[in-house]
Amino acid sequence: MGRHIGPVCRLCRREGLKLFLKGTRCDTPKCAVERREGVPGMHQFRRGKASEYSIRLREKQKVKRYYGVFERQFRKYFDLASRRPGNTGDALMALLERRLDNVVTRLGFATSRPQARQMITHGHITINGRKLDIPSYLVRPGDQIQVKDREHSRKLAASNLSAEGMPPVPEWLDRSGTEPPEGRVSRLPGTQDISLPVTPQLIVELLSR
Secondary structure (H helix, E strand, C coil), X not given: CCCCCCCCHHHHHHHCCCCCCCHHHHHCCCCHHHHCCCCCCCCCCCCCCCCHHHHHHHHHHHHHXXXXXXXXXXXXXXXXXXXXXXXXXXXXXXHHHCEHHHHHHHCCCCCCHHHHHHHHHCCCEEECCEECCCCCCECCCCCEEEECCCXXXXXXXXXXXXXXXXXXXXXXXXXXCCCCCEEEECCCCCHXXXXXXCCHHHHHHHHCC
């Protein structure tokens, strides 16, 4: 599994919005997007108007960095979405939203998607009572996501659930207050459940060239 090992605050500054790559820290005054203006690098204040290609590229980069996927995997999601009936852009965002690392984050068991990926690969999360260490697993309606019933896993999830600034659980997921914490996928996510401000149609236009 590939991962970004550089400074992640530069990614948020480049896109000009909070991607919440550091979890609840992004809602504090330490957030680099609010403290420093412009994109990272020496020539941050560039002249000229962004081209049509640049606008579409930035939309794609926002989604890739928000969900933590690289180009090859993102192309696979797009190919899968293009074969589904309906709007390709909406299908693409729904697929990304169904990733297990995203679901663990949305349930509040992790404060960020990078942390959720680490929890999954380290065996802290189970699906339908069975251990699963694949962050890209696509959840389905009826799936039960549970923190593993051991002391270290329970403490880790409890500290994240009690963190300040955690967003509410989306409507397509249900979180129960049992010990250990548990969540359930009640339905597939829709366009109204996407929290990232992005225009999927621009991504479709870019990748359909």
